[in-house]
Amino acid sequence: MSAAEWVVETEGLTRRFDGFVAVDHLTLRVPRGSIFGFLGPNGSGKSTTIRMLCGLLKPSEGRAVVNGFDIERHPEPLRQSLGYMSQRFSLYPDLTVRENLEFYGGVYDLEPGPLAERIEQVFDQLRLREHGNDLTAALPLGWKQRVALGAAMLHQPPVLFLDEPTSGVDPASRRMFWEILDSLAVGGASIFVTTHVMDEAERCDLLGVMYGGHLIAQGTPAALKEAFPGFLYHVDAAPLLEALEAARRLPFVADAAMFGDALHVTLPADDPERLRRELESAGVTVRDLRRISPTLEDVFVQLIALRERAAEGAEGGGR
C-alpha cells in the first residue's frame, strides 16, 4: 500500500506529561476511507493521541502524518483538512444552530454563497432543519452532538476525528449518529472515532485497542474476535455470585466475568465438563453451559485483563 492510502500514519509517537507517559511510542496506520474505532479504557491515551493528530498537542517524540501532512511541519494545511469533535461541547450555546454553522464556515473561509448551500446540505444530511433557528443551548444532547458534527464536517474535510461523540446520548440518537457516520464514510471520508460502546465498535471497519499508552491490538472486529485466545463459555448458574467466585478460584480458568444474568468463562482448553464438575462440587447449580463465540466486549475485557495480569506479574516478579 502506498503512503497516500494511509490517512493517519504515526511512528514512535510519544507524549509525556510531567513524568507520566500518556502515549508511548505509538506506531499506527489507518487506511483512507475507513471508520477507525479507537478503543481503550479511560486514561489509556486515546484522547491524547487524537489531540496530537489534530495539532492541539505537541508530540514529545516521534512523528505523525495526517492526510499527507506532517503534523509538526505543515500545521496550516493540516487544519484545513480535518474536522474535530472534542469530548467537550464545542458550540456557542447563545447562537442558533444556523449561526454556529455560519460561524465555523466563515472560520474555514467558505464563501457566503457556497456556505449557505452547504449548510442546507448539512441540515438535510444530519436532519437538523427542524431546529435550525433554535438556540443551541436549548437542544437535547443528541441534537447538540449532531450540530457539533455538522460544524466539524462543514468544510468537507477528508479526515474526521471524533472523540467519544456519542457519550451520554440516548440509543436512538446514537443509532442516527452512526448512520450519518456510515454515509460519510461511503462518501469517502476517513473517520477516526473513540468509543466505549461495543456495538459502536462493531460498526467500525477497523479497530485499535489502546492500553497504558500502547496499541495492544489492531484489526477488523471479526479478526479480533477470531484471535480470541481460548474457548468461551456461557454459564447460567445459581447462585450467580458464588459461581463467579468459584470459577475465578479454579486454576484452569483463564478468565471469568459477569455478563448480564450469566457468566462468561474462558478456558484455555475445550473442556466444559471439567468446568461443570468443579463448579457443582463447589456447591453451585449449573443450569446451562455452552460454548459461544466471543463478542467484542469479551475480546476487549480479555485483552485488558491479560495486560493487567501481565503488569501485576512483572511487578510481583520484581520484588
Next chain:
Amino acid sequence: MNRRRLLSIVLKELRQLRRDKRTLRLFLIAPVIQLTFFGYAISTDLKGVKLGVVIEDPSPEARRLVDAIVATRAFDLIPTASARPDDLRPWLDTGAAQIALHIPPGFARALARGQAPVVQVLSDGSDSNTATLAFQYLSGAARVWASRERQDYLRRHPSQAVRFARVPQVNLEPRFWYNPDLKSVDFQIPGVLALILLALGASQTSLMVVRERELGTLEQLSVTPIHAWELLVGKTIPMAGAGLVMTLLITVVAYVWFHVPLRGSIPFLLIAATLYLLNTLGIGLLISVISRTQLQAQITTSFLMTPLIMLSGFLFPIANMPQWAQWLTVILPTRYYMEVVRGVFLKGQGAAELWPQAVVLAILGVLLYLGGILSFRKRVD
C-alpha cells in the same frame, strides 16, 4: 490576513452580545452608576465640616472674622453659646467638632494697636484630607477678612492712608482657572470616562476570551485555520465600538445633566479614546493569557485596576505622590487619558496641546495590544 475569518469573529461576537442582555444592561448601567457616584455622592468639595468657636473677645472684629469663615459655606457652626477654652479639647475628643477656633481676649485690642492678632486653630488630624482642606479654607477666609478690615480701617482713618500708600501692597486674590468654581464634579465626571473604558477593556475583554477557554470553543478554534490574532482582533473590535459609544454617551450626560463644561475638541476626544481603548483592550488580552477561569480573570482585573486608577490622578494629584509613585505613573495609560479628558473638557484643549499624551497613549497601546496578542498561545496545552 483573512478578512472573512476576521469578519466571522466580529459577526459572532455581535450576535452573542445582542443576546447577552445582562452584559448589555451592564454597559448601560455601569456608566450611570459611576456618574451618579462621582456626580452626587463622592465629592472632594469641602462641605459641612463641624466647626466649634470660642470667642473670648466679643468684639465686632471677631464677629466679622467668624462671619467670613461662615461665608465660605464649608463649615457648619456647632452651637457654642457661652463656650469656654476648656471646651476645645472635649469637642475634638468626642467628635462634636472637627475643627475648633479660639479667639482669645485682646484680639480687637491687638488689632487696634496695629499688631497681628493671634487666634488658635485646633483640628482633628485623624482625617488628614479634611483637616488640610479645612485649614486652607480657614486661612482663605482669614485673608479675606484681613484685607476687608484693612480697607475699612483706611476708610475710617484717611490720614493714615498716606503712610500706608508707601508700603507696597500685595493683595492675594486667588482665581482658579479652567474650573473657576472648584467644583469637584467638573473634575471627576470626565474622569469617569477613563474609568469606564478601563473596566470595559480589561474586564469584559478578558472575560470574553476566558469564557471561550472554559466553554471549550477555544480548543475547537485551535483546530481550525484561524490565527490567534484574527480571533483576538475580531473579538476586540466590537468592544472598541462599545467603548466609543459609551464615550459619547458619558460625554452627553456629563454635559447635559451635570453641566460639566465641554470646551475642547470632541473629535480629538474620540481619537484619544480609541488610542486609550487600545491600551485597555491590550490589558484585557494580557489578563486572559494568564487566566484559566473567568474568576481568575476577574480577580486579576480588580488587582490591576486599583493602581491604574489610584495613580492616574483621578482622585489624588500625581504631584502629591511620593517620587517613586510619580515615576510609576509614567507608564500608566490611565494617567495620560485622564490628562486628555480633563484638558478637552475643562481647558478647551485639542490636538495642538495634547498631542504628546496622544503619542504616549499610542505607543503604550501598541505595546500592550501586541503584547497581548503575541503572548496568547493558540495551542491549548
